[in-house]
Amino acid sequence: MVAVLVLLSFLTAPSISAQDGQRGGGQRGAGQRGGRGEGGQAAGPAIPIPRLPDGTPNLSWVDPKQKGYWRSGQHWEYGKDQIDPKAREEGLPYQPWAKALHEFRQKTESKDDPEVFCLPAGGPRATSTMGPWEFIQLPEQKRIIRIFQEIAHMYQIIYMDGRPHPKEVNDIPTWLGHSVGHWEGDTLVVDTVGFNEGHWLDRSGDLHTDQMHLIERFTRTNYNNMHYEATVDDPGAYTKPFTIGWDIRWVPGLEIEEYVCQENNRYLEHYENIQIEGVDPSLQSGKPQPRR
């Protein structure tokens, strides 16, 4: 069991998970995640939040001396990340089947998490892993592009031109869905629908359906901090909406670099041999292993 946990931890740890460590910056090891020049500048005091000419916050950097990227930190179980203290005690408002499936995934130690197969993690999951990411604001194009170093090398387009979601958005659902955004004061509000059901909501195995409607709010509270909140409204899996949130830190001095999760993903070699004791073998993927 411990071996499985250790293995999964490695596989979900960015940059060291599925790569051989021989590309893009030489051999890596635990604690060496992330972009070029890790361990760069220390967080500086009281740098003003940069702004675009129209006054909206610049969620990235302007001065090369103050470059960097955002790193969210791991948030494995959203029940504990709910904003409302009472909701935190109660856990997520699961429908019964969703609660049972979440419990099964916990019992099997999240071994079937699609992210360890290098599949994309959309929704709030993209903002709750260790992988670096950044916003690229393109006001002249009225869109914001969010790029992720990891999680299958993905990017998200947030349309800022006032368009609605397309009517057919649920006919061909996608990993990251369809996102439109607007500013409420200094907060970027991103509204996303049209998710497929390919990823887990969080590492613990919380789930969503293609009925999920996600509202995310990004507020750069100072140069080195972003407050994040996400309201998940998914009547397919939950009895009511819930809101999660946390702070995201600015990692100064670094740049996003190439990372290809699929390259040399060793988890695939072990997956079929993982059987968790105490869980009905017929319910588990993977072959039962002889006892030693």
Add this chain to the structure above:
Amino acid sequence: MKVRMFRLICVLACLAITTPVLAQALHEGQGHPLKGVWQGDWGVNRNNRNPVTIEMNWDGKAVTGSLNPGPEAVPFTKAELNYNNWTVHLEGESKGVRYVIDGRIENLGSVRRSIVGTWVQGNQKGNFKITRQ
């Protein structure tokens, strides 16, 4: 030439019927465990097998679906998941033939999970195995 054209029309017609069903169903499989297109067979014994396709959906309140979607589909009048033991109960009726399907999910953690159990079709009783596509 006419034969080729006829074949082409048949292929396009088949695609037109099946593509929307598959596109709707193939949503990567991490949501409701029954949602998706399932294929396999049933039969009264090992030598007498019949291919089957089952399509199921989840609207947040109920499981809906049909056996062999298409012009000859048998819509389910009852479709239930018991999440305490991951068993499935399906019922349908068409042209005077009643279908009662009881099974249990295997490989729950996989998108290629299966349902295995007993299949009653009219006065015939057999077993079945279907796997999510």
